[in-house]
Amino acid sequence: MEETRARPGWKQVPMPSAVAGLPRDGRGYPVGWATLWEPRDSPGRSSVIRSPEEGAVLWCYCVTGTGTPLLGQVCPRRQRTAMARRRCQLCGTAIDRDMKVLFIAGRSEGKAAQLVPEPPLHAACAAYAARVCPRLVVGDRAGALHVTEASSYELFEERVRPSGPDPEADMLREVFPLGSRSALRFGALENLLASPAGTWVPFAAWFAGLPPSGSSGSPF
Ligand SMILES: [Zn+2]
Ligand SMILES: [Zn+2]
Numbered sequence: 415m416e417e418t419r420a421r422p423g424w425k426q427v428p429m430p431s432a433v434a435g436l437p438r439d440g441r442g443y444p445v446g447w448a449t450l451w452e453p454r455d456s457p458g459r460s461s462v463i464r465s466p467e468e469g470a471v472l473w474c475y476c477v478t479g480t481g482t483p484l485l486g487q488v489c490p491r492r493q494r495t496a497m498a499r500r501r502c503q504l505c506g507t508a509i510d511r512d513m514k515v516l517f518i519a520g521r522s523e524g525k526a527a528q529l530v531p532e533p534p535l536h537a538a539c540a541a542y543a544a545r546v547c548p549r550l551v552v553g554d555r556a557g558a559l560h561v562t563e564a565s566s567y568e569l570f571e572e573r574v575r576p577s578g579p580d581p582e583a584d585m586l587r588e589v590f591p592l593g594s595r596s597a598l599r600f601g602a603l604e605n606l607l608a609s610p611a612g613t614w615v616p617f618a619a620w621f622a623g624l625p626p627s628g629s630s631g632s633p634f
Pocket of ligand 1: 450451474475476477489490491492
């Protein structure tokens with residue numbers, strides 16, 4: 415796996431207080447609440463379980479603080495919780511209804527009306543991650559980043575089902591409206607995808623418009 419690289423001087427960037435309480439990796443990076451943890455010895459990290467409301471669900475058994483954090487990779491279980499409950503993927507706390515949620519999209523997402531797999535962020539947490547290292551949040555998908563701030567977002571289900579012997583490579587995936595009946599028949603729920611009601615701007619333009627680091631205006 416490629417190394418997540420810090421921006422120079424990242425330790426001087428003031429940390430939002432909710433971020434300061436997160437576990438750290440070997441370099442002192444805060445490990446985002448939604449980050450996937452690689453368990454120390456158990457080989458099986460996830461399995462498909464049955465839920466009365468959601469049908470088949472891809473369940474993840476990783477435990478925060480146990481094993482190795484895989485920065486930039488998101489736990490599917492916490493991914494869904496963050497999306498469904500409007501929780502910040504970095505600090506893990508709720509984003510108030512009267513506050514806008516910020517989404518960062520990588521690669522081709524963010525160019526047109528599209529669905530975002532990265533859970534929402536507080537604006538202050540996003541600004542912190544952007545100053546320290548955007549890959550803290552988006553991992554290897556940090557190709558052509560775009561940002562939107564939205565009051566609300568609509569949710570969709572990304573479901574998967576095996577189509578061949580290799581459970582990783584031979585996976586069919588399809589997107590359904592939240593709660594659709596055909597989704598239940600298709601396969602296991604992996605991610606919730608967001609369609610934010612906001613305008614996408616290039617990451618660089620959004621970053622250039624941030625107030626200077628350390629100024630007030632943080633909700634923490
Ligand atoms: Zn997990
Ligand atoms: Zn946050």
